[in-house]
Amino acid sequence: MVYRPRSGQPTLAAAHMSCLVVIPARLESKRLPRKLLADVGGKALLLRVIERCLLAQTAPQVVLTTDSQEIKTAIHAWGLAEQVPVLISSPDCSSGSERIASVLPELLALNNNLIKNNSTKKSLVESSWILNVQGDQPFLDPAVIDALAAACKSTTAKVLTPVYRLPANKIHNPAVVKCLLASNGQCLTFSRSALPHVRDVEPENWHLHANYWGHVGIYAYRAEVLAQWPNLPPSPLEQAEKLEQLRLLEAGISIHGLEVAGDSLSVDTAAQLALARKICSTSSRTAPSPPR
Numbered sequence: 220m221v222y223r224p225r226s227g228q229p230t231l232a233a234a235h236m237s238c239l240v241v242i243p244a245r246l247e248s249k250r251l252p253r254k255l256l257a258d259v260g261g262k263a264l265l266l267r268v269i270e271r272c273l274l275a276q277t278a279p280q281v282v283l284t285t286d287s288q289e290i291k292t293a294i295h296a297w298g299l300a301e302q303v304p305v306l307i308s309s310p311d312c313s314s315g316s317e318r319i320a321s322v323l324p325e326l327l328a329l330n331n332n333l334i335k336n337n338s339t340k341k342s343l344v345e346s347s348w349i350l351n352v353q354g355d356q357p358f359l360d361p362a363v364i365d366a367l368a369a370a371c372k373s374t375t376a377k378v379l380t381p382v383y384r385l386p387a388n389k390i391h392n393p394a395v396v397k398c399l400l401a402s403n404g405q406c407l408t409f410s411r412s413a414l415p416h417v418r419d420v421e422p423e424n425w426h427l428h429a430n431y432w433g434h435v436g437i438y439a440y441r442a443e444v445l446a447q448w449p450n451l452p453p454s455p456l457e458q459a460e461k462l463e464q465l466r467l468l469e470a471g472i473s474i475h476g477l478e479v480a481g482d483s484l485s486v487d488t489a490a491q492l493a494l495a496r497k498i499c500s501t502s503s504r505t506a507p508s509p510p511r
Contacts, residue, residue: 238348238368239330240278243315246287250487255354257492260499264486266297267357275364280329284322286310314463319351320448347442355486357495363479367439370477377444378467381435382476387426396434398476406474409434409462435483444472
């Protein structure tokens with residue numbers, strides 16, 4: 220997945236970092252329990268995600284929040300305890316965003332320790348960004364994290380999320396989340412159904428009449444948005460589609476899309492886990508032999 224820069228955005232080197240990369244990790248996921256510790260090419264799925272996040276150039280800190288002591292133990296076993304702090308959260312959290320929101324005070328304390336030469340009069344809640352990276356994307360491009368971090372420095376939006384041009388063969392796949400974009404990049408809504416519906420045209424030809432956008436399940440939040448999360452009203456759309464971002468839209472909090480090129484596989488089903496393993500197997504077979 221490759222970031223497509225837009226004019227007017229600062230370079231990564233110029234971006235003053237005041238954000239954290241946070242991975243919410245629920246071991247007993249409903250669709251595929253214990254997937255985060257499933258083996259993918261000789262490494263746990265979650266470990267692959269963490270390693271991708273650590274490769275990002277602009278992530279001053281990668282943090283894990285989980286309700287599982289087993290995952291916390293695994294972080295120690297992988298030798299990452301000093302690099303990746305683990306914050307224990309409630310097993311009752313209904314989404315990754317809610318899990319992150321539940322440990323926001325601890326995250327802001329970590330961010331406060333990382334920010335250097337901070338002369339701003341804004342509070343940490345106003346000036347901090349939290350990048351929510353789901354723990355089931357083993358092939359995430361670190362450049363997307365860098366792109367989000369850079370975009371945070373030039374946007375007036377409160378929430379950013381990556382979107383990509385959706386190929387025709389994925390438009391009607393309910394496992395692929397779609398985003399309907401306004402001309403200014405604002406996300407109008409998200410759905411598992413095709414957006415938009417093209418009237419009087421056969422569904423297989425819809426891509427000839429409209430642009431379709433897929434959604435990558437990563438979010439950059441201003442901390443003030445996460446601080447509001449416990450008070451946001453229940454979202455019927457969120458419950459119907461099982462898409463956490465719809466809670467924000469129903470509450471009147473806008474989300475803006477950041478264009479990237481290509482998708483990043485999320486492992487939500489046994490079939491997707493098998494595909495991830497196949498990708499790793501294919502990559503290892505086609506990799507060049509090391510020099511002797």
